[in-house]
Amino acid sequence: MxxxxxxxxxxxxxxxxxxxxxxxxxxxxxxxxxxxxxxxxxxxxxxxxxxxxxxxxxxxxxxxxxxxxxxxxxxxxxxxxxxxxxxxxxxxxxxxxxxxxxxxxxxxxxxxxxxxxxxxxxxxxxxxxSPDALQRWVLLIGWMVAACVAGELSRQRRIHIGHLEQRALDAERTREETARRRADEERLRIARELHDSLTHSISLINVQAGVAVHLARKRSEEVPPALLTIQETSREAMRELRAALEVLRSDEEPATVGLNRLDGLVEGAVRAGVPVSVTVSGERRDLPDPVDRTAYRIVQEALTNVARHAGPATASVHLEYGDDELAVQVDDGRGGAAEPGVGLTGMRERVTALGGSLHVGPRAGAGFSVRAVLPVEVAGP
Known part of the structure; x- marks a missing residue:
C-alpha cells in the first residue's frame, strides 16, 4: 500500500x-x-x-x-x-x-x-x-534548447552534489579512522604504563616470596602455605599482565583464558585457604571465546571476593550447560558480602555485553551467591 x-x-x-x-x-x-x-x-x-x-x-x-x-x-x-x-x-x-x-x-x-x-x-x-509562423518555430526551438540546457545543468548539479556527499563521507571516515588510531595509541600507551608499573611491583613481590621460600627450605623449616600462594599468584599475575598487553596490541584476547584454566584457578584458591568444590551439569562442550572468557572471569572474580571478604569460608562453583545458555554460579558458605567496586562492575559489564543476566546477593539462609546466565549461540546443522 x-x-x-x-x-x-x-x-x-x-x-x-x-x-x-x-x-x-x-x-x-x-x-x-x-x-x-x-x-x-x-x-x-x-x-x-x-x-x-x-x-x-x-x-x-x-x-x-x-x-x-x-x-x-x-x-x-x-x-x-x-x-x-x-x-x-x-x-x-x-x-x-x-x-x-x-x-x-x-x-x-x-x-x-x-x-x-x-x-x-x-x-x-x-x-x-508568415512572420508569425517563423517566430513560432524559432520560439519552439529555443524552448527545446533551453530544456536541454536545464537538463545538463541539473545533471551537473547532481554530479557536484554527489561529489560533495562522497567528500563528506570520506572526511567522516578519515576522522573516524584518526580517532580510532589515536584511541588505539592511547590504549596501548596506558597498557604499557600499567604493565611496567604493575609488573615491577608484582615482580618484587614474587622475588621476595621466592627468597623467603628459599631461605625457609635452606634452614629446613616448613614453608608457610601463604608464601607459596603469594609466589604462585604473583607469577600467574605477571603472565596475565603480559597476555593483556598482547591483547591490546592485537585487539584479540588470548584464547588460553577460559574455563580450560578453571582447575588452576581452583587450586590457587585452595592454596589461599578457600576450599572450593566444582560441579558440572549438562553436556560439557566448547564455548565461543567471549562466553568462555566471561565465564572464567566471573569465577575468578567471585573466588577473589570470597577470599577477601568472607574470611574462613568454603566456596562452590557450579557450571550448568543448557541448550542455548551457560549458567555460572559461585556460592560461599559464610555470607560475607562483596563490596561494590571495579571487580563487580567489570563482571556486570562483561555479562551485559553478551546479552546475559547477572545476580549478585545474599543466599537464602546464609552465604553469598553470584549467578550469571550467558547466552550461547547454537550452531546450525
Whole structure:
C-alpha cells in the first residue's frame, strides 16, 4: 500500500499534462485546421507517455517528437503539443542521452519547418512563410534548447552534489579512522604504563616470596602455605599482565583464558585457604571465546571476593550447560558480602555485553551467591 502514491504520481502528472495541452489547443488562435479527434490523440498519446519518461526517456522522446511533427504538419492550432517533447528532452539530457536529444531537435527543426513551408506552398527560400509562423518555430526551438540546457545543468548539479556527499563521507571516515588510531595509541600507551608499573611491583613481590621460600627450605623449616600462594599468584599475575598487553596490541584476547584454566584457578584458591568444590551439569562442550572468557572471569572474580571478604569460608562453583545458555554460579558458605567496586562492575559489564543476566546477593539462609546466565549461540546443522 505504501508504494501506490509513488506509482500513481507519474500517471496523474501525465494526465494533467494532457488536459492542459487539450485546453491550450482549444483556446489557441485559429489555424488551418480545427481541433478534432486526431488532434486530441496526437496530444494525449505523447502526454500520457511521459508517465514512463524517467524509465525510457529515448522512446518517449521519439513518440513525442513524431506526434509534434504530425500535429504541426496537419495544421492544428497552438504549440501545446511541444510540451511532452520539452519534458522528454530535459529528462533525456539528464539521463546523458544528448545524442537522442540533438536528433529530436534537428528533426523538429528540419521536418517541422519544411513541412510547414510545403503546406503553405512557398517558393524557394520560403518567402511566403508568415512572420508569425517563423517566430513560432524559432520560439519552439529555443524552448527545446533551453530544456536541454536545464537538463545538463541539473545533471551537473547532481554530479557536484554527489561529489560533495562522497567528500563528506570520506572526511567522516578519515576522522573516524584518526580517532580510532589515536584511541588505539592511547590504549596501548596506558597498557604499557600499567604493565611496567604493575609488573615491577608484582615482580618484587614474587622475588621476595621466592627468597623467603628459599631461605625457609635452606634452614629446613616448613614453608608457610601463604608464601607459596603469594609466589604462585604473583607469577600467574605477571603472565596475565603480559597476555593483556598482547591483547591490546592485537585487539584479540588470548584464547588460553577460559574455563580450560578453571582447575588452576581452583587450586590457587585452595592454596589461599578457600576450599572450593566444582560441579558440572549438562553436556560439557566448547564455548565461543567471549562466553568462555566471561565465564572464567566471573569465577575468578567471585573466588577473589570470597577470599577477601568472607574470611574462613568454603566456596562452590557450579557450571550448568543448557541448550542455548551457560549458567555460572559461585556460592560461599559464610555470607560475607562483596563490596561494590571495579571487580563487580567489570563482571556486570562483561555479562551485559553478551546479552546475559547477572545476580549478585545474599543466599537464602546464609552465604553469598553470584549467578550469571550467558547466552550461547547454537550452531546450525
Amino acid at each position: 505504501t508504494t501506490t502514491p509513488g506509482l500513481l504520481r507519474p500517471f496523474a502528472g501525465a494526465l494533467g499534462l494532457a488536459v492542459v495541452m487539450v485546453v491550450a489547443g482549444l483556446i489557441a488562435p485559429e489555424s488551418r485546421r480545427a481541433l478534432d479527434l486526431v488532434a486530441v490523440l496526437l496530444i494525449a498519446v505523447p502526454a500520457l507517455a511521459t508517465a514512463g519518461v524517467r524509465r525510457a526517456p529515448v522512446p518517449v522522446l521519439a513518440v513525442a517528437t513524431a506526434a509534434l511533427l504530425a500535429y504541426q504538419a496537419r495544421g492544428y492550432p497552438g504549440v501545446g503539443s511541444s510540451l511532452p517533447v520539452i519534458v522528454a528532452l530535459y529528462l533525456a539530457v539528464l539521463a546523458r542521452q544528448r545524442l537522442a536529444a540533438g536528433a529530436a531537435i534537428a528533426a523538429v527543426l528540419v521536418g517541422g519547418y519544411t513541412t510547414e513551408v510545403a503546406t503553405v506552398g512557398s517558393g524557394v527560400g520560403g518567402a511566403n512563410l
